[in-house]
Amino acid sequence: MTTAARPLLSVRNLVTRFGRGRGAVTAVDDVSFDVGVGETVAIVGESGSGKSVTALSILRLIPSPPGRIESGEILFEGRDLTKLSEREIMEIRGNRIAMIFQEPMSSLNPVLTVGLQVAEPINVHRRKPWDAALGTAKQLLGRVRMSDAESRLRAYPHQFSGGMRQRAMIAMALACEPRLIIADEPTTALDVTVQAQILDLLKDLAQGSRCSLILITHDLGVVARYADRVVVMYGGRVVEQAPARELYANPRHPYTRGLMASVPRLDGDTSKRLVPIDGQPPNLARLPAGCAFAPRCRQATDLCHRERPALAEIGPQHQTACWLETPAHV
Amino acid sequence: MRRLLALIPTLLFASLIVFATVRMIPGDVIDMMLSQNDLAADKLSREQLVQALGLDKPMAEQYLIWIAGILKGDFGQSLWQSTPVLELVLQRLPVTFELGVIALAVGLVIALPIGVYSAVRQDTVGDFLARSFSILLLAVPSFWMGTMVMVFPSIWWGWSPEVNYVKFGDDPIQNLKQMIVPAMVLGASLSAVTMRMTRTMMLEVLRQDYIRTARAKGLNQRLVIMRHALRNALIPVITLVGLQAPLLIGGAIVIEQIFVIPGMGLLLLEAVNQRDYPIITGVFLTVGLAVMLINLMVDLSYGLLDPRVRTR
Ligand SMILES: Nc1ncnc2c1ncn2[C@@H]1O[C@H](COP(=O)(O)OP(=O)(O)O)[C@@H](O)[C@H]1O
Numbered sequence: 001m002t003t004a005a006r007p008l009l010s011v012r013n014l015v016t017r018f019g020r021g022r023g024a025v026t027a028v029d030d031v032s033f034d035v036g037v038g039e040t041v042a043i044v045g046e047s048g049s050g051k052s053v054t055a056l057s058i059l060r061l062i063p064s065p066p067g068r069i070e071s072g073e074i075l076f077e078g079r080d081l082t083k084l085s086e087r088e089i090m091e092i093r094g095n096r097i098a099m100i101f102q103e104p105m106s107s108l109n110p111v112l113t114v115g116l117q118v119a120e121p122i123n124v125h126r127r128k129p130w131d132a133a134l135g136t137a138k139q140l141l142g143r144v145r146m147s148d149a150e151s152r153l154r155a156y157p158h159q160f161s162g163g164m165r166q167r168a169m170i171a172m173a174l175a176c177e178p179r180l181i182i183a184d185e186p187t188t189a190l191d192v193t194v195q196a197q198i199l200d201l202l203k204d205l206a207q208g209s210r211c212s213l214i215l216i217t218h219d220l221g222v223v224a225r226y227a228d229r230v231v232v233m234y235g236g237r238v239v240e241q242a243p244a245r246e247l248y249a250n251p252r253h254p255y256t257r258g259l260m261a262s263v264p265r266l267d268g269d270t271s272k273r274l275v276p277i278d279g280q281p282p283n284l285a286r287l288p289a290g291c292a293f294a295p296r297c298r299q300a301t302d303l304c305h306r307e308r309p310a311l312a313e314i315g316p317q318h319q320t321a322c323w324l325e326t327p328a329h330v
Numbered sequence: 331m332r333r334l335l336a337l338i339p340t341l342l343f344a345s346l347i348v349f350a351t352v353r354m355i356p357g358d359v360i361d362m363m364l365s366q367n368d369l370a371a372d373k374l375s376r377e378q379l380v381q382a383l384g385l386d387k388p389m390a391e392q393y394l395i396w397i398a399g400i401l402k403g404d405f406g407q408s409l410w411q412s413t414p415v416l417e418l419v420l421q422r423l424p425v426t427f428e429l430g431v432i433a434l435a436v437g438l439v440i441a442l443p444i445g446v447y448s449a450v451r452q453d454t455v456g457d458f459l460a461r462s463f464s465i466l467l468l469a470v471p472s473f474w475m476g477t478m479v480m481v482f483p484s485i486w487w488g489w490s491p492e493v494n495y496v497k498f499g500d501d502p503i504q505n506l507k508q509m510i511v512p513a514m515v516l517g518a519s520l521s522a523v524t525m526r527m528t529r530t531m532m533l534e535v536l537r538q539d540y541i542r543t544a545r546a547k548g549l550n551q552r553l554v555i556m557r558h559a560l561r562n563a564l565i566p567v568i569t570l571v572g573l574q575a576p577l578l579i580g581g582a583i584v585i586e587q588i589f590v591i592p593g594m595g596l597l598l599l600e601a602v603n604q605r606d607y608p609i610i611t612g613v614f615l616t617v618g619l620a621v622m623l624i625n626l627m628v629d630l631s632y633g634l635l636d637p638r639v640r641t642r
């Protein structure tokens with residue numbers, strides 16, 4: 001989706017670090033991407049590549065200490081979220097930007113009713129009294145297609161299955177009609193059969209209200225179906241970024257190609273065997289001097305080990321950080 | 331109800347131990363009685379006395395008679411005054427109960443807010459001071475603190491705690507005035523462990539995913555702590571408070587002696603000094619029952635705090 005207008009969210013050169021001194025880890029290193037109004041952007045990468053830290057940085061939820069946003073801008077509706085006071089960012093959390101987490105089992109409070117937890121953002125941000133907020137919560141549970149919403153309101157999380165809890169989380173996220181929902185691997189912990197249901201629901205509801213979506217996943221199969229644009233992360237950095245179609249048709253970074261070979265393609269060719277990427281995800285505390293992917297890359301050269309390739313435009317809206325794609329390689 | 335019935339075997343076992351141990355206290359009630367003039371005047375011989383008190387029968391038989399009596403609601407009589415043990419215990423129980431309840435309340439009022447504060451401000455000066463305070467409380471035994479409270483104010487300001495006990499029913503204000511200092515001494519010593527536990531559990535809960543969810547919803551710190559964290563943190567703290575029940579009762583017994591409060595503790599002390607077996611066993615049995623009931627209440631209170639227990 002091309003939007004000439006200002007994007008809803010614009011992350012610019014974000015750096016988020018944990019710890020200090022020699023043991024410091026740069027979990028997010030110079031990450032930039034935009035999310036347009038109504039757009040779904042997928043952030044993809046293996047575990048430990050800095051996806052969650054990116055998401056948490058946007059809402060300023062990085063546990064501090066040890067973490068902190070070191071530099072960069074997070075522009076949302078014309079304001080830099082990194083510069084807001086604690087009070088101002090609280091007004092945005094759960095109201096303008098909502099978040100859905102990976103672990104449905106532990107992300108809901110075990111001692112509070114589902115109804116209270118879904119109604120809470122309405123009570124807090126809209127200053128609605130509890131009975132009105134609970135009324136809205138009931139409608140929300142209906143919207144996430146829970147049957148018998150009335151009695152679900154009074155239930156506790158442990159009485160729900162994982163899928164149901166994630167529906168409740170979605171209802172909670174939708175409560176204040178946010179402009180952006182960040183879903184951090186919302187289905188990783190769920191049964192395969194439930195995964196598609198939840199993602200379809202999320203996508204439907206977001207589209208229905210022209211709400212933008214950041215969908216974090218390590219599954220490129222998910223991306224093809226739901227995302228408009230894809231940001232591929234490796235070792236805390238963006239290594240490739242492109243519209244979903246383009247990325248699928250023309251993956252350029254060896255890591256992206258590796259990821260693609262390791263998931264079943266939706267467009268057929270089941271004859272090809274799935275090839276997992278060799279080696280381990282990088283240790284952020286000891287990243288190589290050059291390209292972070294070099295130790296695992298079959299095409300790595302001396303230059304790759306020595307110097308880090310910068311993210312460069314290689315086509316319309318298509319960027320990648322690989323020496324193979326950069327003239328300096330020649 | 332089933333839970334209450336389940337206490338019976340435990341109680342029987344406890345009674346056996348209590349009965350046996352009490353007879354092992356060195357010294358003999360008969361010797362003591364005979365050495366006292368007024369009894370000597372009765373010219374009862376040692377044998378007659380032993381027989382009158384039922385102490386001539388074998389231990390096993392004595393135990394069975396005692397238990398049979400208890401089952402009928404008869405806890406026996408004081409060997410010295412022939413007052414029913416039950417009457418003595420019931421007279422003293424409310425006093426100790428009041429002391430314990432106030433001490434518990436004081437302890438929680440000190441421990442919970444400081445423990446929560448300490449966790450929320452982890453590693454700040456405030457947290458450091460709070461932790462030092464709890465270590466201090468832990469290190470100072472309550473009998474020592476009680477003695478200091480008795481001694482120093484009287485040296486410095488000529489003030490000393492009231493020792494002529496007034497019943498709550500007679501003059502509640504005066505009674506509370508008397509109870510508050512001992513209860514605070516007792517409560518303070520109990521609060522140390524509770525405070526540390528509250529801090530630890532609170533830190534643990536604050537790391538949980540649902541706390542992050544609460545923050546992501548835009549809740550302020552106060553709501554995150556009070557609505558989302560506290561109840562979860564209190565579930566294990568309640569267990570600890572339940573486990574402290576014997577400590578609380580033990581402490582009450584010591585404190586009663588320092589402040590001369592006529593509760594179970596004082597009754598027990600007098601009874602031990604006089605080797606008045608039925609009273610000693612009666613007091614121990616009551617204390618045992620109380621501890622078990624407290625633990626039962628703690629178990630039941632989980633249901634109030636934790637819905638996962640409630641629906642099971
Ligand atoms: N709370 C934390 N404390 C210290 N380091 C952290 C913390 N959270 C994340 N990190 C670091 O950031 C890296 C990236 O984590 P994350 O963003 O969670 O990866 P993922 O892409 O799997 O979501 C981790 O490997 C870890 O080194």
Ligand code: SF4
Nearest residue numbers: 291294297304322323
């Ligand atoms: S820069 Fe070199 S090592 Fe890195 S992905 Fe490209 S070819 Fe591989």
Ligand SMILES: [Mg+2]
Nearest residue numbers: 051052184185
């Ligand atoms: Mg993650």
